[in-house]
Amino acid sequence: MIKTKEHSMKNEEIKVKPFKKNKSKNNLIIIAVIGAVVICAFVLYFISFNKAPSKDIAAIVNGESITLQDINEQYGRVPEEYKQFITKEMLLNQSINELLLLQEAKKQGISVTAEELSEVMDNLIIQSGLSKEEFDKTLEEQNLTMGFVEDYYKKQMVINKLLNKTVISKIIVSVSEIKEYYNNNENEFITPEQVRARHILVNSSEEAESILKELKDGADFIDLAKEKSICPSASEGGDLGYFSKGQMVKEFEDAAFALEVGELSPVVETQYGYHIIKLLDKTPETLKSLEEAMGEIEVILKQEKQNEEIINYLEGLIESADIKILGGKEISPTSEIAPITASAVDDECITKYDIPKNTVIFVYSESCSHCAKMKPLVKELEGEGYNFYWAGGSDSNAYEMLNECFTDIMTGYVPQFICPDGVEYTGEMSIEDLKAFADKCRA
Missing domain, CATH: 3.40.30.10 (Glutaredoxin)
Incomplete structure (x- = not known):
C-alpha cells in the first residue's frame, strides 16, 4: 500500500524544491484570466498553504512579495466546477513560476509594446464572438476589468517572448527522430474502419416496425427521420456522420457495421429505444504513411521537447533564485499518496x-x-x-x-x-x- 509522509515545520523561511506537475482544462475568458496554472507545463512546487505572518505575505521571490490577497483573489475567479482540480497551493506555485519568468525577462530587456498588446486584445474580442460592449459586460459579470485582463495578457506575452527566445526557438526535431516515433507508435496513425449512417429512433417497437414498412414501400428516409425520430439528429435527416467501432452502443454498432451500403437494418433495440438504420458509406482501416504523418509527428515531438526544456529552464531559474515560503508544512516531491478504500x-x-x-x-x-x-x-x-x-x-x-x-x-x-x-x-x-x-x- 502507498503511504503519506508529512514533514512538520515551524513558521520559517524555506527553500522550495521543484516538482513537475500539470493539469489541463479550458473555459472561455475566465480561464484565460486565471493564469497558466491550468494550461502550461511549468514546474509546480507542492507546498501547504497556511496563513503566513509578515503582513499576509505568502512568498518572497528574489525580494518581491506575493501576498495572500493575490492568491485569494485568483482562487475567487476559479469557476466552482474546477475548484476540485485547482487549489490555492497550485495558484501560489504558479505565481512563483510567473514571477521568476517575468524577473528574468526584465533582466534580458524583454518587453511588449502598446501596439502588440492592442492587437492581442482586439483578437481576443473577435475570437469571443462578442461586441466590445458585450465583452466588457461579460468581464463585469465575472468581476473583472479590461485593465486586469490587459495586465494578464501583457505578462503572458512577455513570458512567451522570453521562452521563445531562450527555449522554443532552439528546439529542433530531426528526421531520424520522426522516423523512430513513427515506427514505435504506428498504431497512432491507423484510421479504423468507419461507417456513415442515418437512423430513425422511436420509443416503441410497434412504431419502428410501422416506419420500417413505410421505408420498404418507398418512403423517403430523410423525411421520415425529420418527422418521427426522437433523436437530436432528426433535424439532419438522422445523419450520424462517420463513426468507428466503440463509439456507439454495442447493439447499434453491430447492426450498422453488418450492413452493406444502401441497406436498411431490421428494427434494432438499444437502451435508447428502437432504431432503423440505413448505411450511407463504409471506409476500410487505413494507415498513414510516414510522409503523411511527418508534420503531425514533428508537432508532437516539438511539444514534448518544449515541455521538458521549459521545465529544465525554470528549474535553472529556481536553483539560482532566493525563494521563501512563509509558514506551513512542506510535502516532499517524493512523498507517496495514501490509498483510498x-x-x-x-x-x-x-x-x-x-x-x-x-x-x-x-x-x-x-x-x-x-x-x-x-x-x-x-x-x-x-x-x-x-x-x-x-x-x-x-x-x-x-x-x-x-x-x-x-x-x-x-x-x-x-x-x-x-x-x-x-x-x-x-x-x-x-x-x-x-x-x-x-x-x-x-x-
Missing part, C-alpha cells in the same frame, strides 16, 4: 461507463511531458494483454467519468493511474512497477 467508488458508477474492474485508468494530459513518457509503456502493456482506459486529451466523457466516479481520489495532477477495483492510485512509474500495478488491478 474500495468503498470510495460505487461499482455502479464504474459499470455505467463500461469500465471492467480489471482495467487500469490512465489519466493524462497532452501537454504533460511525464505523460508522454508513460504512453509507450502503457501501449507496451496493452500489447501484452493488459487493459487500460485512456482518460485525457479532449475526451469529455473521460472527464465526466473521473468527476463522477473518482472525485475523492483525484489528485489534480497527471500522470495518474487508478485501479477501479481496489481503488489504489499512483503517478509516474517504471514499466516494471506499472506492470505490477496492473497485475494488482487484475487480481
Whole structure:
C-alpha cells in the first residue's frame, strides 16, 4: 500500500524544491484570466498553504512579495466546477513560476509594446464572438476589468517572448527522430474502419416496425427521420456522420457495421429505444504513411521537447533564485499518496461507463511531458494483454467519468493511474512497477 509522509515545520523561511506537475482544462475568458496554472507545463512546487505572518505575505521571490490577497483573489475567479482540480497551493506555485519568468525577462530587456498588446486584445474580442460592449459586460459579470485582463495578457506575452527566445526557438526535431516515433507508435496513425449512417429512433417497437414498412414501400428516409425520430439528429435527416467501432452502443454498432451500403437494418433495440438504420458509406482501416504523418509527428515531438526544456529552464531559474515560503508544512516531491478504500467508488458508477474492474485508468494530459513518457509503456502493456482506459486529451466523457466516479481520489495532477477495483492510485512509474500495478488491478 502507498503511504503519506508529512514533514512538520515551524513558521520559517524555506527553500522550495521543484516538482513537475500539470493539469489541463479550458473555459472561455475566465480561464484565460486565471493564469497558466491550468494550461502550461511549468514546474509546480507542492507546498501547504497556511496563513503566513509578515503582513499576509505568502512568498518572497528574489525580494518581491506575493501576498495572500493575490492568491485569494485568483482562487475567487476559479469557476466552482474546477475548484476540485485547482487549489490555492497550485495558484501560489504558479505565481512563483510567473514571477521568476517575468524577473528574468526584465533582466534580458524583454518587453511588449502598446501596439502588440492592442492587437492581442482586439483578437481576443473577435475570437469571443462578442461586441466590445458585450465583452466588457461579460468581464463585469465575472468581476473583472479590461485593465486586469490587459495586465494578464501583457505578462503572458512577455513570458512567451522570453521562452521563445531562450527555449522554443532552439528546439529542433530531426528526421531520424520522426522516423523512430513513427515506427514505435504506428498504431497512432491507423484510421479504423468507419461507417456513415442515418437512423430513425422511436420509443416503441410497434412504431419502428410501422416506419420500417413505410421505408420498404418507398418512403423517403430523410423525411421520415425529420418527422418521427426522437433523436437530436432528426433535424439532419438522422445523419450520424462517420463513426468507428466503440463509439456507439454495442447493439447499434453491430447492426450498422453488418450492413452493406444502401441497406436498411431490421428494427434494432438499444437502451435508447428502437432504431432503423440505413448505411450511407463504409471506409476500410487505413494507415498513414510516414510522409503523411511527418508534420503531425514533428508537432508532437516539438511539444514534448518544449515541455521538458521549459521545465529544465525554470528549474535553472529556481536553483539560482532566493525563494521563501512563509509558514506551513512542506510535502516532499517524493512523498507517496495514501490509498483510498474500495468503498470510495460505487461499482455502479464504474459499470455505467463500461469500465471492467480489471482495467487500469490512465489519466493524462497532452501537454504533460511525464505523460508522454508513460504512453509507450502503457501501449507496451496493452500489447501484452493488459487493459487500460485512456482518460485525457479532449475526451469529455473521460472527464465526466473521473468527476463522477473518482472525485475523492483525484489528485489534480497527471500522470495518474487508478485501479477501479481496489481503488489504489499512483503517478509516474517504471514499466516494471506499472506492470505490477496492473497485475494488482487484475487480481
